[in-house]
Amino acid sequence: MSSEESVREVAGRARTASHVLATATRATKDAALHAMADALLASSEAILAENADDVARAEAAGTPANIVDRLRLDDDRLASMAQGLRDVAGLPDPVGEVLRGSTLANGLELRQVRVPFGVVGMIYEARPNVTADAAGICLKAGNAVLLRGSSSARSSNTAIVEAMRGALDGSGLPADVVQLVPGDTHDSVKALMRARGLVDVLIPRGGAGLIRSVVEESTVPVIETGVGNCHVYVDASADLEQALAIVLNAKTQRTSVCNAAESLLVHRDVADEFLPTVVEALQAAGVVVHGDPAFAEYDDVVPVTDEDHAAEFLAMEISAAVVDDVEGAIEHIRRFSSGHTEAILARDQATIRRFVAAVDSAAVVVNASTRFTDGGEFGFGAEIGISTQKLHARGPMGLPEMTSSKYVVVGDGHVR
Numbered sequence: 001m002s003s004e005e006s007v008r009e010v011a012g013r014a015r016t017a018s019h020v021l022a023t024a025t026r027a028t029k030d031a032a033l034h035a036m037a038d039a040l041l042a043s044s045e046a047i048l049a050e051n052a053d054d055v056a057r058a059e060a061a062g063t064p065a066n067i068v069d070r071l072r073l074d075d076d077r078l079a080s081m082a083q084g085l086r087d088v089a090g091l092p093d094p095v096g097e098v099l100r101g102s103t104l105a106n107g108l109e110l111r112q113v114r115v116p117f118g119v120v121g122m123i124y125e126a127r128p129n130v131t132a133d134a135a136g137i138c139l140k141a142g143n144a145v146l147l148r149g150s151s152s153a154r155s156s157n158t159a160i161v162e163a164m165r166g167a168l169d170g171s172g173l174p175a176d177v178v179q180l181v182p183g184d185t186h187d188s189v190k191a192l193m194r195a196r197g198l199v200d201v202l203i204p205r206g207g208a209g210l211i212r213s214v215v216e217e218s219t220v221p222v223i224e225t226g227v228g229n230c231h232v233y234v235d236a237s238a239d240l241e242q243a244l245a246i247v248l249n250a251k252t253q254r255t256s257v258c259n260a261a262e263s264l265l266v267h268r269d270v271a272d273e274f275l276p277t278v279v280e281a282l283q284a285a286g287v288v289v290h291g292d293p294a295f296a297e298y299d300d301v302v303p304v305t306d307e308d309h310a311a312e313f314l315a316m317e318i319s320a321a322v323v324d325d326v327e328g329a330i331e332h333i334r335r336f337s338s339g340h341t342e343a344i345l346a347r348d349q350a351t352i353r354r355f356v357a358a359v360d361s362a363a364v365v366v367n368a369s370t371r372f373t374d375g376g377e378f379g380f381g382a383e384i385g386i387s388t389q390k391l392h393a394r395g396p397m398g399l400p401e402m403t404s405s406k407y408v409v410v411g412d413g414h415v416r
Helices: 003-022 025-044 044-060 064-073 075-089 131-140 151-169 186-195 208-217 240-252 270-286 326-336 351-358
Strands: 100-101 109-116 121-124 144-148 177-179 201-205 230-234 261-267 288-291 317-323 342-343 363-366 403-410
Touching: 003 109, 003 121, 003 144, 003 177, 003 186, 025 044, 025 075, 025 131, 025 151, 025 403, 044 064, 064 151, 064 342, 075 131, 075 151, 075 270, 121 186, 121 208, 131 144, 131 151, 131 177, 144 186, 144 261, 151 177, 177 317, 186 208, 201 208, 201 326, 208 403, 230 240, 230 270, 230 326, 240 342, 261 326, 317 326, 326 342, 326 351, 342 351, 351 363
Parallel strands: 121 144, 121 201, 144 177, 230 261, 230 342, 261 317, 288 317, 342 363
Antiparallel strands: 100 109, 109 403
């Protein structure tokens, strides 16, 4: 059987299973999520053994440390995955929510209600935790999910999906609401991207190359989760002690995630005071600073390039520049931002209002770390990704963003 035939076969099974899931009660879905969480913990030994094999292969292949970190599971991370499923079970069910409704002048009753997409395809790199997160979120929102992780995590993902499907068998839901896409080559990815009519939406989650490939080549509608070149702008009115703590947290708390800061901008009026402190603190934490001439006056600062300013490093590196004012910061962000998250550290309210109004990203943060752009931190529960596009969903995507809507029109013999 060819890759395309194999993918279309599992997509067809997902489509059939989605019809059952779409009408399942919240109680049934929540019970399934708890059973899936229990199964992950019960299968922890097998899952961690498979993950250890994936990690060993990645390290032997010279995979960068930040990617290996995304790939690696341990008892705590596995427990967090299980808890994530339980957390999703505790969230309100979005299916059936009435978004708006009215009685029209002719007496027709009109309601717009949330409904599942149907079948969701996930294409993602490393991060086996995404396998459980995506399965849980899609299931709670009434969607069957087709999971295509990277080949580097194939053993881990297979063990995780086997555990969850085993739990579904006894839950009253078909196991085919959660499936791995067969195949390890790009042919299977291409087949998934072309399964229009069987797959309702694709969500790519990974690096810029993966996302661009899916967006440009897919015939299935795509929700674009974007690269995170996140900026922190330190204004002349900022509390510099607070700003230092925020910059360090945004850059160093965890580097391998899309909401970590990758670019630092500093107002010229506080550069002489702030630069020595922030450069020393970043370098002491192990961060390589790629700086403009103002930053490059300090030891071990690497001269910055436009490629650095546009980069999502996902590592202990940051680009840095001095700007003349908030307008200079806005212009720099407009040129280099990926549209994910930008932060302003300031006390002047007029400056804050100008920045918030002029910066066009999925999230704009005031006097806080970029690391807060996250479904869990926003109180949405688990997220399936952070959308940087403007249609359908933008920012952290939780359960409501994994639904569409339909109109229910009720009459009593009405004709037009």
